[in-house]
Amino acid sequence: xxxxxxxxxxxxxxxxxxxxxxxxxxxxxxxxxxxxxxxxxxxxxxxxxxxxxxxxxxxxxxxxxxxxxxxxxxxxxxxxxxxxxxxxxxxxxxxxxxxxxxxxxxxxxxxxxxxxxxxxxxxxxxxxxxxxxxxxxxxxxxxxxxxxxxxxxxxxxxxxxxxxxxxxxxxxxxxxxxxxxxxxxxxxxxxxxxxxxxxxxxxxxxxxxxxxxxxxxxxxxxxxxxxxxxxxxxxxxxxxxxxxxxxxxxxxxxxxxxxxxxxxxxxxxxxxxxxxxxxxxxxxxxxxxxxxxxxxxxxxxxxxxxxxxxxxxxxxxxxxxxxxxxxxxxxxxxxxxxxxxxxxxxxxxxxxxxxxxxxxxxxxxxxxxxxxxxxxxxxxxxxxxxxxxxxxxxxxxxxxxxxxxx
Numbered sequence: 418x419x420x421x422x423x424x425x426x427x428x429x430x431x432x433x434x435x436x437x438x439x440x441x442x443x444x445x446x447x448x449x450x451x452x453x454x455x456x457x458x459x460x461x462x463x464x465x466x467x468x469x470x471x472x473x474x475x476x477x478x479x480x481x482x483x484x485x486x487x488x489x490x491x492x493x494x495x496x497x498x499x500x501x502x503x504x505x506x507x508x509x510x511x512x513x514x515x516x517x518x519x520x521x522x523x524x525x526x527x528x529x530x531x532x533x534x535x536x537x538x539x540x541x542x543x544x545x546x547x548x549x550x551x552x553x554x555x556x557x558x559x560x561x562x563x564x565x566x567x568x569x570x571x572x573x574x575x576x577x578x579x580x581x582x583x584x585x586x587x588x589x590x591x592x593x594x595x596x597x598x599x600x601x602x603x604x605x606x607x608x609x610x611x612x613x614x615x616x617x618x619x620x621x622x623x624x625x626x627x628x629x630x631x632x633x634x635x636x637x638x639x640x641x642x643x644x645x646x647x648x649x650x651x652x653x654x655x656x657x658x659x660x661x662x663x664x665x666x667x668x669x670x671x672x673x674x675x676x677x678x679x680x681x682x683x684x685x686x687x688x689x690x691x692x693x694x695x696x697x698x699x700x701x702x703x704x705x706x707x708x709x710x711x712x713x714x715x716x717x718x719x720x721x722x723x724x725x726x727x728x729x730x731x732x733x734x735x736x737x738x739x740x741x742x743x744x745x746x747x748x749x750x751x752x753x754x755x756x757x758x759x760x761x762x763x764x765x766x767x768x769x770x771x772x773x774x775x776x777x778x779x780x781x782x783x784x785x786x787x788x789x790x791x792x793x794x795x796x797x798x799x800x801x802x803x804x805x806x807x808x809x810x811x812x813x814x815x816x817x818x819x820x821x822x823x
Contacts, residue, residue: 426623428603431774438766442605442770443519451571460579464540466496469526473526652723652818671704676755677738713808742802
């Protein structure tokens with residue numbers, strides 16, 4: 418059972434007790450990401466995530482790392498387009514210690530200028546590593562093709578040019594603007610009872626920062642095409658289609674449909690592109706949801722000379738899906754696969770912490786597993802037809818990385 422508490426300053430806490438385990442995962446979720454940036458400070462959310470690990474007023478970066486190593490714990494973080502998360506997984510006996518360190522990082526990070534300059538070099542290397550992975554970077558190109566100059570089209574890592582300009586004061590100002598109590602959720606899952614909420618509230622329940630009213634601009638899906646010449650062994654192709662926003666009532670229908678399209682080894686794209694034609698080792702599709710829209714993506718990598726055949730094969734697969742929908746067997750199997758994946762994904766404290774934190778931060782509501790199973794079971798041929806017509810009614814966006822594009 419999920420327990421919720423809102424502190425006097427507006428910060429929210431969600432806790433799920435799992436007495437059958439000996440671990441506890443604690444996550445700090447902040448409603449800020451690359452979507453909340455400008456062209457000039459693009460990448461600051463991700464760089465700030467790095468700097469929270471680089472020392473506080475009382476702990477060095479090495480001491481933070483050693484603190485978790487000494488108790489056999491794990492600490493990490495990630496930044497997305499709409500949120501940032503810092504989390505730690507420890508034995509239940511060390512939960513209070515882990516909470517104290519996370520709070521120290523959250524409130525007392527020093528943002529030392531020398532540490533910043535060193536960490537900028539680390540992020541420069543991260544950007545270069547990303548650029549050297551065309552099957553990753555092509556998805557960023559697709560976001561830019563699909564959303565244009567809207568912040569959802571910005572890369573999460575930013576650019577070297579922007580990073581060079583960041584100062585300690587820039588980071589502190591961004592924290593003041595975005596790391597406000599109303600934008601923060603503390604999510605906990607594991608062998609921990611309700612009394613732990615009091616400990617969390619003692620650290621996070623009293624801080625105040627000015628809450629500014631932010632109105633997000635809803636992006637318009639654009640059927641743009643972006644191509645990049647790169648000396649690669651394969652051509653990397655991404656196709657984008659208009660998706661559904663977070664919490665849309667048709668989400669499960671779209672997920673069921675996507676499973677059949679390209680979400681598994683038995684999917685149509687996998688069978689048509691890889692198994693029957695041998696055109697690609699990697700081919701798949703997935704749906705990304707945002708607060709006010711979504712994006713369905715198809716990816717495949719193949720030799721440059723096979724690119725026309727790959728595109729024709731994908732288009733033929735899509736045409737058949739648009740024309741005939743799913744078979745009874747596909748609908749049944751996809752629903753069972755989705756239910757199985759959902760249940761298996763909720764077996765760890767990490768996954769429960771993540772699911773609860775994200776739901777509280779973005780949706781402010783939680784559904785039981787039984788409710789989600791009912792929604793999956795309710796998916797029908799009619800609801801599948803509805804999402805097919807919505808998703809594929811407009812032209813597609815395209816991103817392509819390949820050698821010597823003519």
